[in-house]
Ligand SMILES: [Zn+2]
């Protein structure tokens with residue numbers, strides 16, 4: 286997964302239904318918008334997207350999400366008679382500067398992140414791998430400490446947004462925590478890349494091909510949590526291989542890591 290910076294200049298385009306889009310995220314956990322991209326050659330579905338507001342104060346990150354389509358051609362948003370490249374972005378956070386704080390340019394200009402050009406003229410600039418971990422961490426800290434209306438790390442009862450992940454014998458429903466890059470990385474930094482159930486390690490088996498590959502399982506399934514809930518990537522997430530992940534989800538209320546280990550040890554006695 287790559288990470289791309291998209292830009293929004295309110296001087297060039299007024300976002301009239303921003304509040305409606307934010308309401309949609311509050312209810313459904315996501316909202317899709319199409320966005321123009323100038324440099325588009327490397328973008329593919331599943332890539333991470335950050336939206337940067339520029340042109341007028343306050344400047345900073347006002348949204349995040351995932352690219353949810355291939356690049357397509359569309360008519361220019363200005364109504365001009367020309368075509369531009371666009372992608373769909375599935376936003377999980379959008380901030381309205383009239384209503385809540387944003388991750389300001391001042392904060393982004395500290396530390397390593399200051400080496401990124403935060404005010405490119407056009408969308409679709411890739412953020413280099415070496416910076417993405419720090420950016421996701423800063424974004425996580427910001428979202429969990431400020432009073433933000435749409436926060437993917439806080440779960441409400443109405444929120445049961447789940448997506449299918451690939452690469453499992455049975456498709457497994459994963460929550461947004463399981464695919465959030467920051468939550469994933471924090472979990473892996475703590476537990477490592479071996480399966481917590483069967484100890485399988487993809488790099489040991491497959492070499493370079495298996496580097497950094499593992500699923501992340503969310504212990505507290507959303508449906509079982511009432512009210513507000515904030516995810517803790519170390520307490521709530523565990524790295525598991527896709528086989529064990531599929532087995533954990535064989536029951537609607539997933540098996541625990543311990544129960545699954547129990548199945549393996551009972552079976553190995555035969
Ligand atoms: Zn396993």
Ligand SMILES: [Zn+2]
Pocket residue numbers: 457458459463501502503530533534
């Ligand atoms: Zn899971």
